[in-house]
Amino acid sequence: MSEATITDDARLESERPQLLGLAYRMLGTVADAEDAVQEAYARWYRMPPADRAGIVKPGAWLMRVTSRICLDELGSARVRRESYVGEWLPEPLPDASLFAPPSGAGSPGADPLDRVVREDELSTAVLVVLESLSPAERVAFVLHDVFAVPFGEIAEVVGRSPEACRQLASQARRHVAERRGGTASRQQHDAVLRAFVAAASTGELGGLVALLDPSVRLVSDGGGLVSAARRPVHGSDDVARFVLGLMAKFAAITTLSTHETADGLVLAFAEGDVVGTVVTAEVRADRISELRIMRNPEKLRLWQRRPRPPGG
Structure with missing residues (x-):
């Protein structure tokens, strides 16, 4: 050549x-x-x-x-x-x-x-x-x-x-x-998500509901490869209960870290060194209007290459 x-x-x-x-x-x-x-x-x-x-x-x-x-x-x-x-x-x-x-x-x-x-x-x-x-x-x-x-x-x-x-x-x-139109600034988004993590960690239903829009929608993608909600979950009360259920189920076997991405602050749950869940949120008027939970391992390949952030 x-x-x-x-x-x-x-x-x-x-x-x-x-x-x-x-x-x-x-x-x-x-x-x-x-x-x-x-x-x-x-x-x-x-x-x-x-x-x-x-x-x-x-x-x-x-x-x-x-x-x-x-x-x-x-x-x-x-x-x-x-x-x-x-x-x-x-x-x-x-x-x-x-x-x-x-x-x-x-x-x-x-x-x-x-x-x-x-x-x-x-x-x-x-x-x-x-x-x-x-x-x-x-x-x-x-x-x-x-x-x-x-x-x-x-x-x-x-x-x-x-x-x-x-x-x-x-x-x-x-x-x-x-x-x-109407989506929160990056600073507002990240502040709401941090408050969401704190509320979910305490397990208090009322505090979590207060951070969710009444018509909030939760969508989960497992691709048929891992467990995930097959249909969207609607409404602040049902979404809050769903989130608290997940926290109770996975708290003992996963670690939570936050990451700055194009979506603003996102949550990553890892078991050992393997990231198995990534949560992104959409925020409007200081409340979460949509939660998106990615669990499909085929769509989390790049997260496995990401080095663990200091203190994350």
């Missing part, structure tokens, strides 16, 4: 983190993102050398191909999730820095609507909202608002006109803004 080929391959491989971030935002799990990106690279290397040589911007080519693969995957994923055991949740990340957007990416301008997901775009809360979009809306939104891809190039991915893609991204942006 020539030195030029090695250099070209290294330059091409440097695109992988950005492509993984793109695919994760579109598909919601790291494993699916890795598969999509790997397929894009496979298609690149399957091309005849002469065809590869004619591509001026290999990184842009890989982004378009990865996006098309994700678009196809989003369509089939909805069918597969009909047979998913229990509730499906996006994979929570212990560290968002790996999938941070490239410097300068994202829509320009000072309009808060255009920057609605800049601070928490990798949070499970935002990914849950993105799940409610159509595949074409999600692809257009992620490509334009996060990665600043022009609508002309997005049109090549989704098979629609640039103006239609502009409308798709605009509709998605409004939907995200509406769903995320």
Whole structure:
């Protein structure tokens, strides 16, 4: 292999983190993102050398191909999730820095609507909202608002006109803004979650109920691999009792630690060195409006690599 080929391959491989971030935002799990990106690279290397040589911007080519693969995957994923055991949740990340957007990416301008997901775009809360979009809306939104891809190039991915893609991204942006409007600041979120941990640790039902919105919703994802609530739990009283039941069941065999993530402060429960449960929360008006419990071990792989924080 020539030195030029090695250099070209290294330059091409440097695109992988950005492509993984793109695919994760579109598909919601790291494993699916890795598969999509790997397929894009496979298609690149399957091309005849002469065809590869004619591509001026290999990184842009890989982004378009990865996006098309994700678009196809989003369509089939909805069918597969009909047979998913229990509730499906996006994979929570212990560290968002790996999938941070490239410097300068994202829509320009000072309009808060255009920057609605800049601070928490990798949070499970935002990914849950993105799940409610159509595949074409999600692809257009992620490509334009996060990665600043022009609508002309997005049109090549989704098979629609640039103006239609502009409308798709605009509709998605409004939907995200509406769903995320009213959520607490990071400081408020973390303060409520710390109070939640303290109340749950005491076992006092009233104190816990006071921190929950009356219409709070708890969702648990075990993927059929571990025990988890098959259906959402609704209402402050039922959710509080459910949480206290879990605390009583696992307190003797697990250790609790808190971590700063794209979701703000999250809770991780570990048995020995194995993290088996990660809890993220959505806070509105100083009360928890949604709790998401990830127990599916296939979506906790990255948490097993995370070093134990000092005092955690």
